[in-house]
Amino acid sequence: MVEDRTATQVIVVGAGPVGLMLAGELRLAGADVVVLEKLTAPTTESRASTLHARTMEILDSRGLLRPLGAVPNDPRGHFGGIPLDLTLPGRHPGQWKVPQTRIEELLGEWARDLGADIRRGHELTGLTVTADHADAAVRLPDGTTKFYRAAYVVGCDGENSAVRRLGGFGFPGADATRELLRADVAGIDIPDRRFQRLAGGLAIAARRPDGVTRVMVHEFGARPRGTQPRFQDIADSWKRVTGEDIGHGTPLWVNSFGDASRQAVRYRDQRLFLAGDAAHQKMPIGGQALNLGLQDAVNLGWKLAAQVRGRAPDGLLDSYHDERHAVGRRTLSNIRAQAMLLLGSAEVDAVRQVFAELAGESENVRTHLAGMISGLDIRYDVGPGRHPLLGRRLPHGDITVNGSTVTTASLLRTGRGVLLLLPGDEARREALRALAAPYADLVDTVTATSASGLSEDITPDTGALLVRPDSHVVWADSENTDITTALNRWFGRPPRAHRTPAVRRDPAPVRAPASATAKKNRRTHMSRLMGKTALVTGSSRGMGRATALRLAQEGALVAVHYSASREAADEVVALIEKDGGRAFAVRAELGVDGDVHELFLGLENGLRERTGNTDLDILVNNAGAMGGVKPEDTTPEQFDRLFAINAKAPFFLIQRALKNMPDGGRIINITSGLTRFANPDEIAYAMTKGAVDQLALHYAKLLGPRNITINSVAPGITRNDNPVFAMPEVVEQMAQLSAFNRVGEPEDVADVVAFLATDEARWITGSFVDATGGTLLG
Structure with a gap:
């Protein structure tokens, strides 16, 4: 029975680097994912230790190089033990030495921060695939069996893959000699x-x-x-x-x-996929195995997320096999050649000598081998055209956007597609903006005023490039080819072509605010919070982001808090500053020991630099962890984490903030309509928000003598990055719960928060403010 199964959109089997990379990619694109790993704890074995240039570019495009820290670099590599200079044009030439244990730690933190559900001690023992789902039988540490159901299952579980075995994938090749x-x-x-x-x-x-x-x-x-x-x-x-x-x-x-060499006949069989060593077995010469697997994951992640969110064009999922199987076949071939050169005895000495001479004296040979090993020469068949970048990855370099220098890697931090408009004919650029506008939910349009930091492949007649989330170029404007065909082929038809998006996106380095009319109307009230300071927790995205923008539009200096994505927080800050406001980013992970101390250390430093003191006038407790776990599946660890982030953190943030808050301050806590509206699947989450409701009731009495108000704002169904909002029929059903027959937008909640932060709300305190759009009316 369905009730006996834990349901998700994608099951990833294997929590090694490939599985964790894929989980992060899926979450970045809005898909729900559960990772099943039979090991109860991460391995401490050394294993792989080499990252090549293309993988470094991928990590850079997801903002993962900074937390990785400084790592040793060596421009020298080898081909079958013959020294080879791997240097090629790009930001990360050569090879980089990072232990696999550190890669797993980094990718695990990233995937969890994005909301991936990683379950250790869960061993896949059975698979049943039907026309519309896949069921997985999983053995738990206590020997019992639990069942999971998903739209798709991906095997990232290594050379002895259970997914490959249970799914019946052909795995031909040669055994080791x-x-x-x-x-x-x-x-x-x-x-x-x-x-x-x-x-x-x-x-x-x-x-x-x-x-x-x-x-x-x-x-x-x-x-x-x-x-x-x-x-x-x-x-x-x-x-x-x-x-x-x-x-x-x-x-x-x-x-x-x-030196065994095997490759799956297909990387996809209906609802089952293979990635990494599950799809290809080879000798890990030169560190290519780990890099090949990570690149599999990045190719598959955005495509699979588009499918489960109901917006993938026909053939998109099949392109994973078409593209990566060819790359895997070529890599296995070069590794077999290297194994012969490396492990052969005296009979290969003559071949090694000739090969060494070719690699040392011919630049064409050297760059060919270096491109193959590094992954920088990969070129997919993405459609018609002869531009030198078509099918290749976007060169990593500096461009100028909105007067700021940014890297092309930073354009891809959101995991969305990018239309990069290069310097040139403004009329043509405006026409391309208009053609891309209906795809704003899927593709960010970025206008560069200078691209001098890119490679010579950006020819003078290149007016624009359309780039997939995995950074491969799928359309170039130099031949005046049809961009709409490319957009439809890779991103599907616009999900909401009949309506203008509530927020027009133009990121890199910033994203534009809602609409020009709304911005003009709001700026007439900018003086309401002039001279005030505000901290909005969890304000790098969603309702927190909208609230930070709104308070800044009212004139407040805003501290934009984030826990994981500095790049997203920086985008919010840049957007505020572009609009004439003031803001700065501050990081702290909430729900852990020392969280409040870390947050206020950064906050006070930022306030002191900008105002000369550490006064905080407005605190918005917005950050929170989502539920999504049925009561029967909730573990003590999940329960404790929800309360630590959603209830404990706001209490101690208020306690600490009151030392900085002058009389007349404002505290606004984001709670939930679920405290008044029953949903049995969200009991633990609703309990945390019920606790937050109590903060306003009791603190209001305590803080009244200081004229500090404290109130709860309860959003209802509000549009966010959950994949359900990409399903028109589901949105329509949710909209019927509101008195206004629509779902909420983040700006709807932000406007309520902004009002409670002003002096106009001075007579409101201890209140539960229903911001559900009438959902609680019954």
């Missing part, structure tokens, strides 16, 4: 070796800054042992090849990998 043994060893002191070929085999050694040495060894002619090696096996092999004894060292990690 050679293997490379490897270990991370502490307490040894041996020379570093970079692919040293000796009489008996191949030896590699690299000492890390922490004193641990990674050793890899292959004995010429040795066959794979078929079992996990012991450290003693590696030490014995190392001694036979090099003559050195490492047996006294302490092994931290031991494994082996062979």
Whole structure:
């Protein structure tokens, strides 16, 4: 029965880097996702450690390089052990050394912050696929079985993929005939070796800054042992090849990998998909395996999200297989060639010599190999046209937008498509803006006043580029080809072509406010909050974003709080400043130890720099965690997290803010109509918001003598990034709950908050303000 199953839109099996990357991409595009991982905790094994230039560009486009921190870079790589300069034009040349454990940690935090539901200790044991859904049987740590239902299931669960096995995917190829043994060893002191070929085999050694040495060894002619090696096996092999004894060292990690080469016949079978090592097995030479998998995930994520949100054009999902299977096939081919050069004995020496000469003396050969290994030369078949960038990734460089220098990577932070209008004929640019306007829910239009920081591929006659969320160019204006055809092919027909969007988007670095008329009307009241300061928590998106914009339009200096996306907060700040207002961003993760201290440390520094003091006149407690978990599925950890973010954080934020708030201040708490309207699927969430309601009632009595008002604002069904708002029939049903026969917009709530922040609301305190559009009328 459906009631016995946990339902979501997409199930991702595997919480390694590929699965977590895919989960983040799905959430960024508005799809609900549950990640199932059989391990109860992240692995501590070293595994992969190399990121190539294309993967670094992808992380940059999602704002993930800054939290990654400084990482070692080496322009040198290799092809089958033959030294190769990997430097190519771009922001991230060469290869970058990042342990897989750090990549998993980073992507896990990102996916969770975006709302991905990651469930560890959940092992997939069965799959049933029907015409309209897929059911997954999952074994829990206690041995019981739980059932999940989704529109699609993606296997990101490695070479021994359960999704591939249970889904019956063909996986042809060759078994391993050679293997490379490897270990991370502490307490040894041996020379570093970079692919040293000796009489008996191949030896590699690299000492890390922490004193641990990674050793890899292959004995010429040795066959794979078929079992996990012991450290003693590696030490014995190392001694036979090099003559050195490492047996006294302490092994931290031991494994082996062979030169097996297999690829799934198809990456998609109806409602099942494969990505990463589940789709292709190969020797991880040169770090290509991890990079190939992450790029699979980024290609699939936005397409699958478009499908489950009901706006994917025909054939979009099939393009995942068409594009990535070809890339995988080519990568497996180059890895097989490298394995022969790397692990072959004396019989390959002549070939290695010729290859080394070609790579060293021919720039064309070097750039060809470097482009293949780095992923920078990938070009998809995206439609007609001969522009040099068509099908390739958008070059990463600087452009000027609204007087500010931004990177092309930053244009893709939202995970949406981008129409990049380049300097040129303004009449043509205006015509393209008009053609793209109906797609504003899917594609951001960005006008560049300078693109001198981009590559020579941006020819003088290139007027505009249409870019997919994965940064690949699907249309160029140099040939006056039809942009509408490209928009429909990659983004589908406009989801709401019959109505003008409530917010016209023009991001990078900023997004425009609602409508010109609304902005003009609101600016007549700018003096109402002039000289006031405001903190709006969770204001990088949604109702918080709309509230920050609204308070700034009234004249307040606004602190834009965010927990994860600095780029999104910076966009809000830039938009406020462009409109003549004042704002700054401040970060803190709420619901964790030290959250209030961290927030107010940044807040007070920002206020002091701009006003000379730390007075805070207005506090809007907007940040919150959504529910979405049925009471029977709610775990104690989920329950505690909801209360920590939604109820505990606002209480202690008020407690702390009162030290900075002058008499006559304003506190507005965003609660929910669910405290007055029953929804059994949201009991825990409604409880947290009921607790928030009590803040206004009781604090009002305490703060009355200081003329500080405190009120609750309860939104109803308000448009956000939930995929249900892309389904017209569902929106129509929700709209019928309102007295106005429509769903709410973030600006509807922001206007109520702005009123309560002004002196005109001085006689309102301790109140529950129904901002549901009449939903609670019954």
